[in-house]
Amino acid sequence: MRAAFFGGIYNNYIGLEEALADARRRGAERLFCLGDVGGFGPHPDRSIESLRKAQVEMVQGNYDDAVGNAREDCGCGYTDPRDNHFARLSYAYTLDKTSAGHRPWLAGLPPQLSVELGGTRLHLVHGSPRQQNEFLWESTAPDAFLERLCVEAGADVLLCTHTGIHWQRQLPSGRRVVNVGALGRPANDGRTCVWYAFLDTEAETAPPFCFIPLAYDHQRLAREMRAEKLPEEFVETVLTGWWTTCLEILPSKERLRGRF
């Protein structure tokens, strides 16, 4: 069984199209998206239409809940005024540009999903099983806490996104947590590619999950973002691979890997 897991699309429909094609080339039989279709990039309807057309199995992110229900903000939980300023700009843009016809679909997405693939029980969430917008970072989530989340969810593998940075860890019990990363923006590593997670239960490699770096036409995305008058700070991230906003959420270890 082969399956692909996409995190945070953030309106990067160009990266999403590339990821769908890439996953199919690799033989993915199931395609999953762990939520946050909107935010950051241009033309929100295009990502939604691609996901719906490809019948990607969805989990609802905080952004999908916010846009689908026309909430006041994106529910990202920023406190820094600068991050809040940029979060408001991208949320206002996405809310305004998402067709009314797509909103019930976003609002109705399941907040969690349990599936069994090749005998492994997977539990898919956006942030964490206990909170849609909880950040699970590699450097700050202790094994015991992650074990508890897996046990409570009845899962061999817990998959999440929301942070924008991919990582995975095998726990002492043999259970595993996989943050699948994000298709919507680079992983703050100075590379312009974006990432998704791929499972091959027949693979001889261990672990059976790997992370796929995905090159896409980021220059085109940047041009379209500028044409839509999205903040130049966002465009810079797409062109350089370094985060320029939303830095407050990064724990110190993850932040030290970045430029800002």
Ligand SMILES: [Fe+2]
């Ligand atoms: Fe999120």
